[in-house]
Amino acid sequence: QSVLTQPPSASGAPGQRVTISCSGSSSNIGNNYVYWYQQLPGTAPKLLIYRNNQRPSGVPDRFSGSKSGTSASLAISGLRSEDEADYYCAAWDDSLSGWVFGGGTKLTVL
């Protein structure tokens, strides 16, 4: 049971927009930044969004992040086949004094 809650799966057709939610509590998302990682099949996680809504250089602006209260969302617009991956949200947890992750969302491009 992960501290942050994500839907196990999401899907969309090429070109569509999908959103992935991440729910936490006041000790993590509510009081700290949210991060999103993309894990392509058989590879290491890659930072996608940092500090709620910032994109590292090289990440397309099709990816965007937002946060409200104790929840956060990742939006992917103009869906492409290469976006098929597992997506994880993460945040620092003040009560646990450690990093916590969501259980991951497997994105399928139909």
Added chain:
Amino acid sequence: EVQLVESGGGLVQPGRSLRLSCAASGFTFEDYAMHWVRQAPGKGLEWVSGISWNSGSIGYVDSVKGRFTISRDNAKNSLYLQMNSLRAEDTALYYCAKDSLADYHDSSGYPEYWGQGTLVTVSS
């Protein structure tokens, strides 16, 4: 280019020990905090441990406290994870990750770059 290369994984019996290493290059290792994050087969990510730039602050997930020890050698640009009293539930791919800041518990920082991982299998 940041490079993180983990090693030391393998098959080990329950109750035995294993030491993982992570060789870092492409950045000034001594300036950044580091983490170990694991992923059990077919499962999600779990933060295991973090260490600040000068080893002054160290943290662990509850499930490994008292069994695992994180350390670093800034002169050798290396991160380590000593794993004792291993259990079947420790079976996972262990990733080394570089933080964006010097202190692992600074909530403004985050695991920024990840290695490819080393597989630890605990089984009799």
